[in-house]
Amino acid sequence: MATAAAHETARSQPSGAPESADDSTAEFQRAFDAAVAADERIEPRDWMPDGYRATLIRQIAQHAHSEIIGMQPEANWITRAPSLRRKAILMAKVQDEAGHGLYLYSAAETLGTSRDELLDKLHSGRQKYSSIFNYPTLTWADVGAIGWLVDGAAITNQVPLCRCSYGPYARAMVRICKEESFHQRQGYELLLALSKGTPEQHEMAQDAVNRWWWPSLMMFGPPDDESQHSAQSMAWKIKRHSNDELRQRFVDICVPQAESLGLTLPDPDLKWNEERGHYDFGPIDWSEFWEVLKGNGPCNEQRLSRRRRAHEEGAWVREAAAAYAAKHTTGGPGRQSDVDGTTGAHHAANANGENVNGETGAKRA
């Protein structure tokens, strides 16, 4: 997704070098504003305001981390899927989540951050992931509820992001949205099978929906009047609709879908409002949202420590692959085998480090 030609990093300003720094910044700002106003896309090597870059890195990184952490609650059920069919589907879905994480990391890297830096910030808690993944998957029905509600909320959020003003992010979202549709439908089908099954299975499906409904509504973020970044992100066309607007859209979509499932949504205030043309719904417990965000959700600790452990335990694989690559590239045209494999590995790592940081690419261009 990420890149157009050469992983274009755009730390440096264009080199046209007008007379004074102030003049040139103002000029670049005008070009940027005009592009955004005309609904054109901003591409990696274009000049962009520092705040725009920082906002995108924060948002895309959080999005990427959510995909990667989101593999855990569902992977929890792979070994216990009730049939080979369901197991194959679930494995494909979890693999997709990994893929989505990778598309998004690539998009973030076009803004001048590196993969290592992003992972490091996830592991040290300096960048967040969606708080929805700090809830546990207690039963098999949770796999269905996540597909229907969590992926459903994600799609509602993500479809407008396909028109985001930043090109690489928008392109990643197009690909992701195509794939998310399978995620949502498999979840819905899974819940339907349970809902139409034995009374115990029906009960299990209802219980999962009861637990996932409110956290799914919180996925859209705080109400508009309390959302820190919303107004600026809308002005930059990173975001196209407000949190409350998207939340309402999601509720309106879900009510009839729940009816078709034969399940209810756990909100006594949920009812059609003829005048507004929307469903009214009850107040959201934002104190729970802020608690989970602060790290006090049921699974925060577990998710991060498992993520860190997976990274550490995979280190030998990364090192072996790098050593193998070094051995086969440092020997020159004759491909002589490198007796001192370790030195080779270091050489390769250094050379590669430079490329990845985009310095070489920037200089060349």
Next chain:
Amino acid sequence: MTTTDWPLWEVFVRSRRGLSHTHAGSLHAPDAELALRNARDLYTRRGEGVSIWVVPSSAITASSPDEKDPFFEPTADKPYRHPTFYEIPEGVQHL
């Protein structure tokens, strides 16, 4: 942080015979062979391709956005390169 990032590769996918390879995205991999395998897993999970190219990102030379105007300028004043530039009498066929 334990390692330095693996090099970056650009991935080009031919979606079916008869079409050219198109840029699909990028990925990190230690060498070309693993870049190909990772590209298959990342960009063709649903039969999106019949052929993949991977190219080290560092091997790509790109035009720079700030030279956009002079770099592409020679094409702007040559409308006679387009067939619609020419006036042909009505009724003339196969032209």
